[in-house]
């Protein structure tokens with residue numbers, strides 16, 4: 280009889296669990312134990328899902344929309360998603376180019392699985408969203424990072440991209456507005472990056488999940504609109520979590536040229552089948568009941584914009600911290616390198632001593648920074664800032 284079970288797979292042994300979810304879970308556990316923690320760790324809007332979306336889902340559930348449906352999503356939703364690209368960006372999308380998945384995260388994974396084979400390189404600008412490198416590794420691919428610091432506005436240049444490309448490069452991942460920095464690339468900046476991707480024949484996965492959370496009158500750019508060559512190689516990922524405050528619904532989208540969308544649909548058919556059927560009817564309401572959705576989104580944006588400015592001003596008032604004003608999403612990424620501590624240690628001590636939860640920059644491939652989410656109340660922001668200021672003072676003392 281063998282004395283031990285066999286080892287777990289190389290995939291299980293090599294995966295790093297999500298550090299953002301881990302910090303959030305630790306902060307929530309402390310709060311559940313009665314500790315007064317100011318948490319800036321959340322990766323989700325702190326608003327409820329708009330009522331009309333919940334009503335549409337509840338009606339679908341009541342009327343028996345509880346069975347399997349087409350893997351890529353119900354026809355009404357694929358059509359509504361296709362039309363939303365036409366309305367927002369003037370991009371013509373056929374419903375067959377749309378795959379509805381169980382979350383933007385899964386859309387990203389499917390996009391990588393559909394384009395990368397073992398040994399292929401995936402070029403990932405850092406600071407990056409924590410899941411991209413892990414997903415690349417799960418596909419047997421090799422993540423390759425190009426770093427943009429705050430001095431570069433957290434945006435990589437075409438020259439950096441060009442220099443990173445090798446014979447094995449297959450995919451570049453772009454994410455604007457960005458998690459964790461909130462940076463938004465201009466159309467011209469994206470055109471310059473896309474020119475490299477075209478010249479070097481790369482696929483582009485454009486994660487546009489924060490497309491509607493954008494400030495100062497800026498407009499998001501959909502990468503598939505940068506011309507026919509761009510459209511042929513771009514996989515646009517988005518979803519309902521952030522814009523509509525629907526994180527728990529698990530609904531993502533993917534829009535790609537028909538052959539890629541077909542491959543993605545086939546992968547999904549073996550990995551998850553369809554996204555939750557009745558949830559998809561809620562998503563249809565989010566896209567179709569435009570006025571109600573717009574009103575809810577405007578309310579959310581007004582609050583986020585106010586908090587963004589509040590947090591930004593408060594951070595820059597703390598000696599030793601400098602922070603860019605992000606233009607999108609709901610994160611700020613302040614520079615804490617003057618304290619001379621690794622960001623993980625800074626965050627651990629900040630939580631233990633200062634009762635403030637933040638995610639270390641190292642989790643996003645950028646040492647010397649913190650990620651702070653302002654998807655929390657003004658009161659928590661003010662209290663958290665004052666605690667952070669005291670903590671920083673104690674480090675300098």
Ligand SMILES: Cc1ncc(COP(=O)(O)O)c(C=O)c1O
Pocket residue numbers: 322381382383384385387408454457458486488517518519520526530531
């Ligand atoms: C950049 C980015 N992409 C994708 C996702 C996935 O979102 P979801 O799976 O909730 O749709 C997130 C969520 O945090 C994100 O920040």
